[in-house]
Amino acid sequence: MGRKHIGVLGAGAIGQLIFSQLSAHILTHHLSHSFRVDLVSRQAQPQSISFTDLMGNPHSQTLSLLDIKSEQLANIDVVIVCVKAYQVHPLVLSILNKVKPDCHIILLHNGMGPHLAVAKLLQDFPQMGLTLATTSQGALRISPWHVKHTGEGKTSFGHFCGAPLDEAIQKCITNAIPNSCWLSDIQTALWLKLIINCAINPLTAYYQCPNGQLIDDAYQDEIKAVISECVLVASADGINLDEKECCRSVLTVCQLTANNISSMWQDIQSNRQTEIEFISGFIVNRAKHHGIVTPANQLNLDRISALYQMGNA
Numbered sequence: 001m002g003r004k005h006i007g008v009l010g011a012g013a014i015g016q017l018i019f020s021q022l023s024a025h026i027l028t029h030h031l032s033h034s035f036r037v038d039l040v041s042r043q044a045q046p047q048s049i050s051f052t053d054l055m056g057n058p059h060s061q062t063l064s065l066l067d068i069k070s071e072q073l074a075n076i077d078v079v080i081v082c083v084k085a086y087q088v089h090p091l092v093l094s095i096l097n098k099v100k101p102d103c104h105i106i107l108l109h110n111g112m113g114p115h116l117a118v119a120k121l122l123q124d125f126p127q128m129g130l131t132l133a134t135t136s137q138g139a140l141r142i143s144p145w146h147v148k149h150t151g152e153g154k155t156s157f158g159h160f161c162g163a164p165l166d167e168a169i170q171k172c173i174t175n176a177i178p179n180s181c182w183l184s185d186i187q188t189a190l191w192l193k194l195i196i197n198c199a200i201n202p203l204t205a206y207y208q209c210p211n212g213q214l215i216d217d218a219y220q221d222e223i224k225a226v227i228s229e230c231v232l233v234a235s236a237d238g239i240n241l242d243e244k245e246c247c248r249s250v251l252t253v254c255q256l257t258a259n260n261i262s263s264m265w266q267d268i269q270s271n272r273q274t275e276i277e278f279i280s281g282f283i284v285n286r287a288k289h290h291g292i293v294t295p296a297n298q299l300n301l302d303r304i305s306a307l308y309q310m311g312n313a
């Protein structure tokens with residue numbers, strides 16, 4: 001096997017975290033003859049990035065950084081796309097003709113929907129394949145090139161369509177990322193994460209509270225209504241989830257991340273575009289497709305869209 005080239009696309013919080021984990025693994029296990037990892041960015045290029053681990057220890061990672069427009073994209077065997085849900089489709093569209101004809105694409109983001117559009121794009125690239133992933137690791141970008149690992153958590157990967165990912169690369173990725181695994185059924189894991197985001201993100205952004213506050217009785221009716229609608233839509237989409245288990249998972253995440261400011265509340269605070277269209281919006285759209293009504297998710301979609309518009313008026 002020749003040296004496999006992994007490109008981490010998107011030098012944000014999660015992209016820098018995944019890049020740091022992969023490059024530390026390749027370095028400490030002397031695997032640089034088999035694997036190379038580059039962070040692919042559209043930003044000006046520093047020599048190194050800083051990474052603060054969960055214990056608060058600082059690390060400096062020599063950066064192997066490619067410009068998104070570089071011709072070296074043509075050497076990449078697999079790209080791990082770590083951008084916001086609304087950035088996925090334009091980014092993938094912009095690289096498809098630049099990477100290897102059999103390049104494998106891994107999407108790692110919150111929310112759901114972009115994979116369907118990407119799978120459509122891949123119909124014109126029959127040698128390519130698509131893997132989907134979800135993570136509950138936490139990362140915070142302290143400055144453009146300094147990311148802090150803020151929470152450990154599981155990362156799951158699974159095949160979606162096209163050619164499957166080379167097993168040696170799969171193994172390298174799961175060995176490098178703590179608590180990560182390859183699942184035969186990634187869809188159920190993605191739906192569960194989607195439901196957690198539908199329940200927590202819009203409510204914390206609307207009520208302007210940390211995740212832990214949603215444990216209060218005052219929020220339980222709203223949370224249950226959101227989850228109940230999501231489970232119904234998931235079932236219509238062929239994914240069977242237990243409503244009570246979903247409620248327990250949401251509660252557990254609120255407890256484990258009690259002091260977290262959800263990504264959606266952070267986005268609203270900074271007047272940044274949110275991922276609401278791919279969280280509550282995905283549920284509302286799939287519900288319409290199946291003729292199901294989802295007033296609780298529609299309310300969250302409307303509330304967050306209005307908050308974003310107010311912030312940008």
Ligand SMILES: NC(=O)C1=CN([C@@H]2O[C@H](COP(=O)(O)OP(=O)(O)OC[C@H]3O[C@@H](n4cnc5c(N)ncnc54)[C@H](OP(=O)(O)O)[C@@H]3O)[C@@H](O)[C@H]2O)C=CC1
Binds near residue numbers: 009012082109136141
């Ligand atoms: N942060 C976290 O703890 C967690 C995040 N997630 C999810 O992971 C995904 C990524 O989140 P996060 O890393 O926090 O987001 P960030 O906004 O920090 O990172 C996204 C990065 O992608 C870059 N980017 C966007 N479009 C392009 C493009 N066309 N070409 C090159 N680079 C591009 C952005 O560049 P620029 O800086 O120039 O805009 C930015 O650096 C989201 O879906 C999020 O919800 C999931 C779990 C935890």
Ligand SMILES: CC(C)(CO)C(=O)C(=O)O
Binds near residue numbers: 200201211257
């Ligand atoms: C799980 C949760 C809600 C943690 O904050 C998250 O994924 C987010 O903030 O986007």
